[in-house]
Amino acid sequence: MLNQFHHTAEDMIRHNGGRATAGRIGILAILLAEQQAITHREIEQRLPQAQQLDRVTLYRALEWLVEKNLIHKVTSDDRAWRYHANRELHSHQHAHFKCTGCAQVICLDKLPVEANWPLPAGYRFQEIELTVKGLCANCC
Template sequence: MKMKTEEINNYLKENNIKSSHQRLKIFDYLITNKNHPTVDKIYQDLKGEMSTLSKTTIYNTLKLFAEKKIVQVITVEEKETRYDADRSLHGHFKCTECGEVYDIKINEVKEFDKELDGFRVDEEHIYFKGICKKCLENKKNKKT
């Protein structure tokens, strides 16, 4: 989903977020790069084009985006927080070999409806861990 700067600006305003150059760049980065980045990854990739950017700015921006529910906070690993601008219902798979995080399409979560009757669900997170296809293929090729 590639959005123009004006579209991102309008989207932020629709979600009651005051627009700034850094916020626009960070949100654009999230929707352009589907790699579920960490704060460090965002900082490394954007610091060259924004000399005033700091990790604190990124943390604060992502916290605001999460509070306004325009990004999803992903914590597949206890000490690693990643971010995803895709708010549709989907899960995540983290490869224990290469560390990549993949989106996993989820059709429905209706099985939980009865179990959650009377509860208020604010967030849904579905995580899987294992070895991705690419790493499994690499392991297979090394054996032959």
């Protein structure tokens, strides 16, 4: 199961001209296997004991993966970034849902908001960051 993701992860990394290190592969595999966007801390916890990474290495690997557009970063209100693998079905711009009960973050696939946002004169639009807050099925 996870092996499958390991293989995919390694491919994705090599296709981007990066070194296929155990750390990067492990991290990306975890993010590919995960339905939700998870934090640095949660990634650490999911890494097998045998291959724990230094915190700095983890941050740098995540930074690299974001740069290469293999994963994306979600801003949240608890000052911790969450990460999620990029899949084709996700348009570059999509919304996120955060449960105010358990802090789980999932991606919502559509972003039903026009990019032509009514900004003040002279302002230029770049992107939208949208988080819907509420309670997930478990916390309801």
